[in-house]
Amino acid sequence: MPFSTQSPASGEQYVLTASLDNARNLSSLLRAVHFQDHATCFATANGLRVTVEDAKCIQANAFIQAEIFQEFHVQEESVMFRINLAVFLDCLTIFGASSLPGTSTALRMCYRGYGHPLMLFLEEGGVVTVCRINTQEPEDLLDFNFCSTNVVNKIILQSDGLREAFSELDMTSEVLQITMSPDKPYFRLSTFGNAGSAHLDYPKDSDLMEAFHCNQTQTNRYKISLLKPSTKALALSCKVSIRTDNRGFLSLQYMIRNEDGQICFVEYYCCPNEEITEAEL
Incomplete structure (x- = not known):
């Protein structure tokens, strides 16, 4: 060169x-x-x-x-x-x-x-x-204050599993509901679209699950319109780390192997949908 x-x-x-x-x-x-x-x-x-x-x-x-x-x-x-x-x-x-x-x-x-x-x-x-x-001139960036000490639940999933989920769930839903729990259903993705509710469960001993560290049951909803851009990174990735903190903020960290076999990372932070009340969960 x-x-x-x-x-x-x-x-x-x-x-x-x-x-x-x-x-x-x-x-x-x-x-x-x-x-x-x-x-x-x-x-x-x-x-x-x-x-x-x-x-x-x-x-x-x-x-x-x-x-x-x-x-x-x-x-x-x-x-x-x-x-x-x-x-x-x-x-x-x-x-x-x-x-x-x-x-x-x-x-x-x-x-x-x-x-x-x-x-x-x-x-x-x-x-x-x-x-x-x-x-x-660079603008001030958002500080999501997402630190590892506040992480409540974390799983590492093979990307194929999440790609399958996005293809099967009803994307006419306004929100994606994520449940992470030390007990069943362990890891659940839910949508509420025109065709009704859809749920996709992953047991903690699934072949797609590389790591499972869930300390308490959390159910949060996120606007699908905010999560859709992350599917670009998902398409390139081989693994994804999914974490939630004590506020319900979501971190999606995608591990991507480039053409030379080197590892890079793309991370998305997303805030929960605050319009959802506890009674709706």
């Missing part, structure tokens, strides 16, 4: 430089959180986090660890900027969404800091394209 050996032009000091041999490893993860046009990028020595939010009710984070990149340098403690995610994805796939077998698009990203554009250098088959994407 030619970019990894190229140094910045004379006099140019970048606060962020990153290189990938295969740009699809980044674009596929970003597609998994692309349900709004704009995203906030946050880079530290550990890697890159791309955050997308909607209606102050849902937040998605794509994590690309520094080790995934062939080169990753952050000159400051942290680098943060807002960007048009749709434009970013268009640039990453400028040579086409699917390359010919055996070919890939190499990527080098450079960012000089506040007020400067994000520079993308893309190369495929000897052809180099340079893209400049304007960056914006």
Whole structure:
């Protein structure tokens, strides 16, 4: 790859430089959180986090660890900027969404800091394209305050099991009800659509269940319109961690293996539907 050996032009000091041999490893993860046009990028020595939010009710984070990149340098403690995610994805796939077998698009990203554009250098088959994407002032991100000490229930499920659920449940329902319990039904997904109620149960000893740590019975409802964007990440993932905290907030963490076999994560946080009363459960 030619970019990894190229140094910045004379006099140019970048606060962020990153290189990938295969740009699809980044674009596929970003597609998994692309349900709004704009995203906030946050880079530290550990890697890159791309955050997308909607209606102050849902937040998605794509994590690309520094080790995934062939080169990753952050000159400051942290680098943060807002960007048009749709434009970013268009640039990453400028040579086409699917390359010919055996070919890939190499990527080098450079960012000089506040007020400067994000520079993308893309190369495929000897052809180099340079893209400049304007960056914006980052907005304050929601803090869901979802910490492990407050987690009440957690299961790890093979993604096939959840994909099956989303295909079988009635998506005309406004809400998805999730029950997690140390006793039966253990893990239940319920919808209440035009065709009536539908329930899908997973026993804790199911072949699809990789881990089951439930401390108390919790039943919460979440707007399906908020959860639907997470199915993009579900389609790419091999495992999903489903956690709820003591407020009923939901964390869906998807483990995704990229084309090179490396592991990345996409996490969705969703607040419970507050319009549902205890009497309705």
